[in-house]
Amino acid sequence: MYKILKKEQLTPLIFSMEVEAPRIAQSAKPGQFLIVRCGEMGERVPLTICDFDPKRGTVRIVIQIAGVSSNKVCSLNEGDSLTDITGPLGKPSDFMEFTPDEIKSKHYLFVAGGVGAAPVYPQAKYLHSLGATVDVIIGARNKDLIIMEEEMRKVCTNLFICTDDGSKGEKGNVTVLMERLVNEGNKYDMCVAIGPMIMMKFATLMAKKCNLPIIVSLNTLMVDGTGMCGACRVRVGGKTMFACVDGPEFNGYDVDFDEALRRQTLYRKEEQQAAAAAGLDFLVRK
Amino acid sequence: MANKIERVPVREQDPKVRATNFEEVCYGYNKEEAMLEASRCLNCKKPRCMDACPVGIKIPDFISEVLKGEFNKAYEVISEDSSLPAICGRVCPQETQCEGSCILGVKGQPVSIGKLERFVADCHRENSKDEPTPKAPESNGIKVAVIGSGPSGLACASDLAKMGYSITIFESLHKAGGVLTYGIPEFRLPKKRVVEKELQSLFDLGVKIETNVFVGRTVTIDDLMEKEGFKAVFVGTGAGLPLFLNIPGENLNGVFSANEYLTRNNLMQAFDEKADTPIFHAKRVCVVGGGNVAMDAARTALRLGADVTIIYRRSEKELPARAEEVHHAKEEGVKFQLLTNPTKVIGDENGWVKGVECIRMELGEPDESGRRSPQPVAGSEFIIETDALIVALGTKINRLIADTTPNLDTDKKGRLVTSSETATSRAGVFAGGDVVTGAATVILAMGEGRRAAKAIDRYIKERY
Incomplete structure (x- = not known):
């Protein structure tokens, strides 16, 4: 069992939890993810890793209520335990192979959509700690979905906030900010976009327009997360890849986002029925 | 003549009913049926069935014990060569192995060896319920890691535990059993009644399991050997992708x-x-x-x-x-x-x-x-x-273990290369099952796991 040591509510629907998982805390690297399970009939839910502390033997996860399973996880309190956590899964970010000297001279642009700020955090933290110039854009539909603003500010060079409705930061979506930053003369070596699939699609289109290389982190459907089932397969550069073992990070230019978006809807009907049955009416699309 | 008796049919759930449920299809033999079927065995001097069994179970010997009604003795005979008879009796391709070689099959129906094996194992499980759990053998304190809790890993762990080694199985999923748990359905291999019982008997031997450990990611083989004190590692991670x-x-x-x-x-x-x-x-x-x-x-x-x-x-x-x-x-x-x-x-x-x-x-x-x-x-x-x-x-092989373990040789398909004695190119690292052979059967994987246990024992005795 994996005890929850600390729980924080970041927004009405987004929670942060610090969980005892010593092995994962020892081995996790930026770019990787994990899978949690809650209850004996629980689903395996892939989640990003927001932070990890090898000394304390803890990992931090940030999770948004998006269905029955995430709601179960979010209903747990400090002192409760998750039934299972497996990880770290997937490959670490490419820059983990770079030497500190190489990183020092790099200029990174991170684009975080909503809860995507969580997996951006350890990446920005790592690069910033090694002296890279790190700009971060956090964007969301409205101010209630913007998370980790103050923490992020400490691990980056410049932080930009935007919301679709203008309720916080600049009005507009992340691509508007991306384009402006590039037009202002910022020379980025690499852009990394993590968030909803649709946001990563448009961030990639904007990156292409700006001639900016871009890495995206794909949040596909998964069951085991170890390469065994192929539920996470995605077309990258015309080839079928498994997000869990070949990714989760891929060159955005190569990803078939339309296929990835379509594959995410595979169990939409079942998810909606389950949400309705569990009384999670706010998740049910009319 | 014994072989005048027709092969004893096995009772099964009605096809129309079972097509709507996940209960086990086959009910198996009862004592009378098993003894009658056992009477068909000719007890050949040169038993071809035994040669055709990947682990060489002494088939005529166990069948003659069944004939005498000595079901526990029959179980002991099988146990000398197989550690998972309740499972293999259900999932082995008998028609290409033991039963396919049975001399009775030349002109008629071979002896129903698989069903007899299953009967013996089920009978033993049912009757040993009230017996006290056998005490775990005295530990020699030497730690061996088994990666994967499928057929090869279970067999390897079981044999090593019986020799006194201190075994930890590392399983990437949240539940033990490998393909026996995630792959083969309930209607063919009941989980609570059969798989979990086999696992429990392993834990009774003192074998520990850590689920949710994806070796190669959560921890590497080098970590296990250098930091956690495992003297040898058995890789039975299966076929993968x-x-x-x-x-x-x-x-x-x-x-x-x-x-x-x-x-x-x-x-x-x-x-x-x-x-x-x-x-x-x-x-x-x-x-x-x-x-x-x-x-x-x-x-x-x-x-x-x-x-x-x-x-x-x-x-x-x-x-x-x-x-x-x-x-x-x-x-x-x-x-x-x-x-x-x-x-x-x-x-x-x-x-x-x-x-x-x-x-x-x-x-x-x-x-x-x-x-x-x-x-x-x-x-x-x-x-x-x-x-x-x-x-x-x-399936094809998941290369994670090979990619995260320096100097571990693989072939073109990514399968781990082993000597005839299951040793890989890395000292102290052994492997068996699908990760070596490519997709195969439960019985083959189990046999490899047992051979690896012997090889690991020899390796450790030579060194420590």
Whole structure:
């Protein structure tokens, strides 16, 4: 069992939890993810890793209520335990192979959509700690979905906030900010976009327009997360890849986002029925 | 003459009823049936059945104990060579192994060796319920790690534990058993009654298990040996990644690997409405492939309410699945579209499967596997309408262990290269099962696990 040591509510629907998982805390690297399970009939839910502390033997996860399973996880309190956590899964970010000297001279642009700020955090933290110039854009539909603003500010060079409705930061979506930053003369070596699939699609289109290389982190459907089932397969550069073992990070230019978006809807009907049955009416699309 | 008796039929659930539930299909023999069937064995001087058993179970010996009603003795005889008889009695391809070599099979029906093995194991389990748990053997304090809790890992762990080693199994999933848990369905291999009991007897020997440890990611083999004090490691991680068709449309919504479909249903219990994990409920399902996994997926889909067709490129004779599974699948109403190969998955305007384009095949000359190789018949394309396509074409190796363990040699396909004694190119690292052989059977994997246990014991005794 994996005890929850600390729980924080970041927004009405987004929670942060610090969980005892010593092995994962020892081995996790930026770019990787994990899978949690809650209850004996629980689903395996892939989640990003927001932070990890090898000394304390803890990992931090940030999770948004998006269905029955995430709601179960979010209903747990400090002192409760998750039934299972497996990880770290997937490959670490490419820059983990770079030497500190190489990183020092790099200029990174991170684009975080909503809860995507969580997996951006350890990446920005790592690069910033090694002296890279790190700009971060956090964007969301409205101010209630913007998370980790103050923490992020400490691990980056410049932080930009935007919301679709203008309720916080600049009005507009992340691509508007991306384009402006590039037009202002910022020379980025690499852009990394993590968030909803649709946001990563448009961030990639904007990156292409700006001639900016871009890495995206794909949040596909998964069951085991170890390469065994192929539920996470995605077309990258015309080839079928498994997000869990070949990714989760891929060159955005190569990803078939339309296929990835379509594959995410595979169990939409079942998810909606389950949400309705569990009384999670706010998740049910009319 | 003993062989005048007809092979004793085994009692089974009615096909119409079982097609709607996940209870075990076969009820197995009772004592009288088992003893009668045992009386058919000729007790050959040179038992061909034994030679054909991948682990060399002393088949005539255990059968003669059954004949005498000495079921516990029969169990002891089997246990000398097999650690999972309740499982192998259910899932071994007996018709190509022991029963396929039985002399009675030349003119009539071979002895029902698999059913007898299963009877002996089930009988032992039922009768040993009230006995006190056997005490774990005295530990020699030497730690050995077993990676993967499938058939090879379980067999290796069991033998080493009996020798006194301190064993920890590392399992990547949240539940132990490997393919016995995520792959083979309940209706063929009951989880609570059989698999969990076998696992429990292992834990009674003092074997520890750490679930949720994906070796290569959570911890490396070097970490286990250098930081955690394991003197040897057995790698029994299985075959890994499912193969897909490599035809247009394979990523349409409604195309699944059999691994995914079975894992959702078996490991995640999606057939139970209390489970949180969804499974795709289709009216019509096509399954591509002719092995046991294809049969399992087809019969699972059938039980979930679908009209199911198996598409296989060779003819019925070449179906690699156990004969009993093919027979059961047919009885339950699974249709077979033989000598047929998919060429394209067809989707509707939203990208959901609505059909599969196939081509008819004919059998040509035998290929290197000895099976006649199927050739497409030009211009014979046709479409089968379906809502889902489940692909059961086998697996390829997950290279994670090899990639994260320096100097661990693999072949071109990524399989770990081992000596005849299961040793890999890294001192202290042994391997067996599908990760060495490619996809094979439970009994072969188990046999390899046991051989590795012997090799590990020798290796450790030479050094420590």
